[in-house]
Amino acid sequence: MDETSFKLRMVDGLTEVDRAAWDSVANPSGRVFDPFLSWDFLEALEATEAAQPETGWTPAHLLVEGAAGTLKAAMPLYAKTHSQGEFVFDHSWADAYYRAGGEYYPKLLCAVPFTPVTGRRLLTPPGPDEIRLQRALLAGAVQLAEQNGFSSLHVNFLQPDMAAALQQDGLLIRTDQQFHWQNDGYSSFDDFLAVLSSAKRKNLRKERAKAQNGLRFEHVTRDAITEAHWDAFYDFYVDTGQRKWGSPYLNRETFSVLGERMAEHILLIFAMDRDRPIAGALNMIGGEALYGRYWGCIEQRPMLHFETCYYQAIDYAIANGLKTVEAGAQGGHKLARGYGPVTTYSAHWIAHPGLRDAIHNYLEREREAVEREQGYLRKRTPFKKAE
CATH class of the missing domain: 3.40.630.30 (Gcn5-related N-acetyltransferase (GNAT))
Incomplete structure (x- = not known):
């Protein structure tokens, strides 16, 4: 794709996006269907005022469109004035920045509201332009954060391969765990x-x-x-x-x-x-x-x-x-019921260099702690042990 053949556009609600067009990049043919990324689900949260400015979720969805206005890629984005309803807890980051004289909110969030489910976040159909479109979305989201004075950009519950790609692009990676049942x-x-x-x-x-x-x-x-x-x-x-x-x-x-x-x-x-x-x-x-x-x-x-x-x-x-049952966030009690530990990922762009360095150091230690705990838990699953 010629980079001059597409443009970035931000919309403040999914009513501005054709339903079929959104779903063509959110749940394209050849990808496993994700109900939370569908236009029906995300727009329902907006239409019924669950995700709206008054609740601290201001839609700011990013679109990549072709020369004829055809939707090529999308990113579900929200300007947030708090950290509730996200399940990736950065309240301590906000508090530390506030005590240092900074304003953490508003921030920019790529996520499905109120939904701690791993899935695609930089929404592109498969094809030769997929990586270029994803990079255009990421660059556009960072630019949107910078132009609006947001402290940060967060991409929550993204898939492992995308976490690795975003880490290569300079974002900080955070890990946590959930408990899933595997069939x-x-x-x-x-x-x-x-x-x-x-x-x-x-x-x-x-x-x-x-x-x-x-x-x-x-x-x-x-x-x-x-x-x-x-x-x-x-x-x-x-x-x-x-x-x-x-x-x-x-x-x-x-x-x-x-x-x-x-x-x-x-x-x-x-x-x-x-x-x-x-x-x-x-x-x-x-x-x-x-x-x-x-x-x-x-x-x-x-x-x-x-x-x-x-x-x-x-x-x-x-x-x-x-293949899988995902029973929500946290819950170590699920282990004894056959739900095993699974790593979850989020990616973070932090505008202020000092805050970024502090979070970077914290996340290195946190990832090590998550890995140790998972090793401990895997030894204590209820399954029969190999002889």
Whole structure:
């Protein structure tokens, strides 16, 4: 591609971008489908005012367009006035810069709001111009940060190969970990249990028996999802949000819009006491993975969270041939349930040289600590040990 044949443009909302055009670079043919990158998902957050300036998420999406205005590449960007809803925690960086006399906010963030899921971030279709387009996006994002006086640019939950590429381009790389379940071709939950040690296998069976005592579990997806389901789930979501982080970002309308647009990519799991739902989990269905996003309950029962969020998700993944279950951020307790440690990556451009040097030194030590912890955890998975 001749560099003069395309231009960069920033838009302050996805309503300015054609839906099919966005999806052609976000989920192009030949790439594994990522529901969180779709126009339907991202625009729903804007349309229902979950991701908007008033909540500290100002859309500033970057586009690369051809000479005829054809979308060639894109980058979901947000100007942030805080660090909430990101799951890559840089509050200490902001505090240190403030104490040194600087202003950390606003900053520029490339991410899917409220979603700690690894995926593509510099959105380009496969082809000979892919690397050049990605570099154009990165250069444009840095320029946007510089021109607007942002302290920094952050790219969260990016794939390992992109992290390596951005490191080569001078960004600082941060690592963390999550716990994912991997489907090793299991034909049933019992087939999965067979690869666990005897003690862990017995423990999981006991947990499932306790959770299922007096309850039944429903999987609801596609056209079966009704507004009554969303009403019930929203009560669970609000209860969990208020107990954990105050006011939740998503509102009742957000779930209805997602249900209207993306029902085939949504799985709701409900724990039913007779005909009354007492707990529920919202999962998004990707091309190869099931993503657990939110859960809540209105009654406490033994092991209810583990069953609703972890074991039922495994059941669904096995039945539908999905390779992975990603059950959200953090959670060392997932290890004993068969979810193994996986490294996550973020990349950071810092404008101020002094702050950049301090963060660079910190991240070197932090990456070493993450690697040590993962080595420790891998030795303590519940799977049978090789003889």
